Amino acid sequence: MAVIVSALLFLFWKSEFSQALIDLYNQYSFVETSRIIDYSDLVVFVFLPVPYYIINNINQLDFIKVNQINPLAILIPSFAVLIATSPPASYYYNRSDANLTCYNCSIKVNYTQAEIINKLKMQDIVIDSIKPLEKSRLSKNQEVxxxxxxxxxxxxxxxxxxxxxxRTFQSGKTKIYFKGMHIADKVTDRKLEKTLREYYKKLLFNDIKSRMKK
Known part of the structure; x- marks a missing residue:
């Protein structure tokens, strides 16, 4: 029974039906998680006969027995390993190849992405590159x-x-993440890097707020 339950739980986790549970978890957790819907991962089911055999023959396998242990000592690490197979959603929102990066530097505005782009166009600012986040990594009712x-x-x-x-939510509000930018000189001093990051973040977000009011 334990093997069957494990298989069903893994199948649920890798399917689109687990998205509501992931969204609920991410609303209250300090550490967000995500997962990629990839049914090729179900190939691990071919190894299930191994734990099935061990469970049914445990009395003859004294050398692998572990006595007097709290089940939570197994359950909690197993759950952590399961949800750690994919990085949190914030990883994809913040990933950058720039030489001055800003992790989790964000601002929320009461506009959709289309409205923001239109406002920028009216001020002669045209986006040079737009790339959507893969749908398999999206939370429900979000556009990234x-x-x-x-x-x-x-x-x-x-x-x-x-x-x-x-990142636009169902409410129509959009969270803008400043990921990074290119600066001419390579910065090796951590204190200077932090100062530059804070300076450009403040400069950019103040500019966004100003432009959204126009």
Whole structure:
């Protein structure tokens, strides 16, 4: 029975039907999780006869017995291993190849992505690259796209190769993640890097708020 239950739970986890549970977990957890719907992973079922054999012949296999152990000591690590097979959704929103990155630097606005893009176009700002997040990694009723601007001038600063993600919820609100940008000089001092990150994050988000009001 334990082997059958394990197989059913794994099948549920790898299917689209587990998305509601994942969304509920991510609402209250400090560490988000996600999973890729990939039914080829079900090939592991061919190994289930091994635990089935062990369970049914445990009395003859004294050398692998573990006595007097709390079941939670097995259940909790097993659950952690299961949900750790894929990185959290925030990993995909923040991933960047820029030489100045900003992890979990975000702002939320009361507009959809289409409305934001239209407002930027009206101010002569055209996105140079748009790439959607794979549907298998999307939470229900969300739209996530990756954007890139080759150049954005804010006051006296010129931001180059600006990368950001926009994540729109069912409510119509959009969370904008500033992922990173290219700076001319390589920064090796951690303190200076942090100062630059905070400076450009504040500069960009203040500019976004200003542009959304126009």
């Amino acid at each position: 796209n990756f954007y890139k601007l080759n150049q954005l001038i804010i006051e006296r600063d010129t931001l180059k190769d600006l990368e950001f993600t926009m």
